[in-house]
Amino acid sequence: MPLRLPIIALATALTLSAGSGETMKPVKPLAYGALGANFNQNLDALDYRELRESGARWVRGFFPMPATDQGDPAAHFAIKTITEAAGRGHDTILSLKFPYDRASFPQPGSPEMAAELARLDRVLPAVLGKVDILTIGNEPFIESLPAERDTRLNVFYETVARHVIDVRRARCGGDCATTLYMGALNRLDLADRRTPAAERWMTFVRETPELAGVDIHPHVPEPENTQAFLDYILPRMRPDQTYLVTEFSLVWHWKKHLRDPIAPAFAQRYGFAAGTQVWQVIKAAIDAPFPQRQWNDFLTSSPWFMDQAGFLRDQMRLYRGTGRLAVATYAFKQDDLMTTDFGPAKDPWLLNSVYVPYTVRPRGNGLSAPSLWLKDFKALQKS
Structure with a gap:
């Protein structure tokens, strides 16, 4: 059973007295x-008014490393936005994304690896000491060639991590304000994803003292599947x-229901033909965004959605209950990639x-419409 520690005690910064009577700087809490x-x-979609409305202090996004070749990384919207948010008092997480799903991992000592490390040398000065958490990797077991999700993946990410x-160490010293994590592992609820490479990943995390831990992305078909992620990572980490x-959702549950017929009462009220499928209503909302009430009525009339309406609360209770959660971040805003060519697949x-913003008409003053998740998201800021 994983160690369970009191969240409130861990979330309180401790002040220690040095032997000389000096007051040391506050110790960073183990688990926030x-x-x-x-x-x-989509960090360029950040709206501080929406962050204030939701109560969110933590902001997370990722930076694709190939973008370094297009100019000064500090001027890229992702890094510019995340560091601006940090400057405005937000706590921040930036994941470094290495997309190798269409090319082989470079080998240590090769010109290609030298080029990748040179990219890091341009990115790191822009974020170290500014963002609170830097995650090395985004989804390595997805952003790689299937045939190379073995020791080649491990060697690449270990090389990158040691360079970071x-x-x-050279730029920040031992008390750098930026904490390092390795990220992120997907679908650990499936036995075939708990591979020797995943095991080596966790061994590297555990045996590297400069790493604070690991990132996971529990996108799952059922809420109970998340427990498998925790059962895997917690025994494989150091107690500290x-x-x-940084990502979690029921996206695979939603997908199973895209071809379900919509509720007859909703269809009748809003003029949809009998037998219209869920995906067709979503597509209609993308093509001509609904009034807020119509979108809410669509979801509240859908048993596949309402049966999981407590997902956010329940998942946060699970994560916090371990006493080992640093930060979870939840999908904040729809983007255009989610809506392009929308269909049942x-x-x-x-x-x-x-x-x-892509399925519901905006509110006044350019604010996006909130979803049904906002109420619980706000409440969980106070827990």
Whole structure:
């Protein structure tokens, strides 16, 4: 059974007295247990008014490393936005994304690896000491060639991680304000994803003292599947390590229901033909965004959605109950990639979002409409 520690005690910064009578700087808490806003690649969609409305202090997004070749990384919207948010008092997480799903991992000592490390040398000065958490990797077991999800993946990410650690030590010293995690593991609820490479990943995390822990992305078909992620990572970490959950959702549950017929009462009220399927209503909302009430009525009339209406509360209770959660961040805002070519085979990420600018008409002053998730998201800021 995983160690269970009191969240409130861990979330309180401790002040220790040195032997000389001097007051040392506050010790960073082991586990924050926070819930924040995840923007993935869409940090340019951040609206501080929506963050204030939701109560979110933590902001997370990722930076695609190939973008370094296009100019100064500090000027890229992802890094510019995340560091601006940090400057405005928000706690921040930036994941470094290495997309190798269409090319082989470079080998240590090769010109290709030298080029990748040179990219890091341009990115790291822009974020070290500014963002609170830097995650090395986004979804390595997805952003790689299937045939290379073995030791080749491990060697690449271990090489990158050691370079980040060395640069961080040189630039920040031992008390750098930026904490390092390795990320992120997917679908650990499936036995075939708990591979030798995943095991080596966790061994590296555990045996590398500069790493605070690991990131996981429990996108699951049923809420109970998340427990498998925790059962896997917690025994494989040091007692002083924590974990991130920078993405989590029921996207695979939603997808199973895209071809379900909609509720007859909803169809009659809003003029849809009998037998209209869920995906067709979502597509109609994308093509011509609904009034807020119509979108809410669509979801509240859908048993597949309402049966899981407590998902956010229940998942945060699970994560916080371990005493080892640093930060979880939840999908904050729909984006255009979620809506492009929407059909019954599309992954319905847009149903996760706290704000729904692509399926519901905007409110006044340019604010996006909130989804049904906002109430629980706000309440969980106070837990």
